[in-house]
Amino acid sequence: MTAAIRVEGVTVHYGDVLALDGVDVTLEHGHVCGLVGMNGSGKSTLFKTIMGMVRPDTGTVSIDGGTPVRARKTGVIGYVPQSEDVDWSFPLAVRDVVMTGRYGRLGFTRRPRRADHEAVDHALERVELTELAGRQIGQLSGGQRKRAFVARGIAQGARVLLLDEPFAGVDKRSEATITRLLKELAADGAAVLISTHDLHALPGLADEAILLMRKVLAHGSPGEVLRPENLALAFGLDVLQREEEPA
Numbered sequence: 671m672t673a674a675i676r677v678e679g680v681t682v683h684y685g686d687v688l689a690l691d692g693v694d695v696t697l698e699h700g701h702v703c704g705l706v707g708m709n710g711s712g713k714s715t716l717f718k719t720i721m722g723m724v725r726p727d728t729g730t731v732s733i734d735g736g737t738p739v740r741a742r743k744t745g746v747i748g749y750v751p752q753s754e755d756v757d758w759s760f761p762l763a764v765r766d767v768v769m770t771g772r773y774g775r776l777g778f779t780r781r782p783r784r785a786d787h788e789a790v791d792h793a794l795e796r797v798e799l800t801e802l803a804g805r806q807i808g809q810l811s812g813g814q815r816k817r818a819f820v821a822r823g824i825a826q827g828a829r830v831l832l833l834d835e836p837f838a839g840v841d842k843r844s845e846a847t848i849t850r851l852l853k854e855l856a857a858d859g860a861a862v863l864i865s866t867h868d869l870h871a872l873p874g875l876a877d878e879a880i881l882l883m884r885k886v887l888a889h890g891s892p893g894e895v896l897r898p899e900n901l902a903l904a905f906g907l908d909v910l911q912r913e914e915e916p917a
């Protein structure tokens with residue numbers, strides 16, 4: 671079976687900074703995978719490399735058997751960016767943001783057709799944003815904004831979905847809605863890769879995990895990946911235990 675994401679021997683430098691060092695990752699369709707690692711461990715760089723936005727010095731990336739650029743053009747891959755990477759003052763309504771997921775499919779008139787409007791309506795319903803469809807994107811809460819971007823991936827029909835810190839600044843209700851949706855998308859055959867700092871939530875969110883520190887330190891079930899010896903390697907301390915200690 672063709673892997674959803676195949677990263678082989680990928681090394682990335684920014685000038686003298688080594689951000690990724692010989693990274694190998696394979697992710698199959700039907701799985702939700704959590705990507706964890708300390709600040710600066712290379713998570714965003716790995717996402718950008720998978721999206722074809724950063725070109726590796728060495729190594730290769732394939733998405734559903736094709737190049738990242740092709741996966742972007744054909745809508746195979748969808749991306750929910752970190753909040754800091756989005757200009758929230760942009761004058762787009764929620765519905766328009768979701769419609770951008772259809773752009774790869776619009777004919778040469780660039781005008782959405784009935785099927786495009788239906789796909790957007792359906793996606794908005796799934797993320798429970800139908801009532802806010804006409805509101806400017808910047809006037810939504812943090813969790814609602816994330817849900818709008820997840821809806822964009824749904825409307826796009828993305829088979830591979832990357833989410834960079836989707837739960838940062840998000841309340842429990844939105845977190846639960848997003849988690850449920852991501853699991854449903856994976857059950858429908860999508861591959862979902864999520865970066866997160868919330869190690870406690872990982873087992874409830876993902877069925878596999880990757881621990882990154884420029885290299886892949888561990889890749890397996892969340893239980894295996896979060897073993898104390900792995901966390902000690904990645905974070906220097908037993909972080910799970912430390913977080914549980916009273917302040």
Ligand SMILES: Nc1ncnc2c1ncn2[C@@H]1O[C@H](COP(=O)(O)OP(=O)(O)OP(=O)(O)O)[C@@H](O)[C@H]1O
Pocket residue numbers: 684685687688689707708709710711712713714715716
């Ligand atoms: N555009 C850039 N120019 C120079 N160095 C960069 C650039 N982007 C990232 N880096 C460096 O590359 C390394 C990996 O950064 P990256 O943003 O991928 O880490 P991260 O795991 O996503 O971090 P965080 O958890 O803080 O978001 C860091 O040392 C960072 O300082």
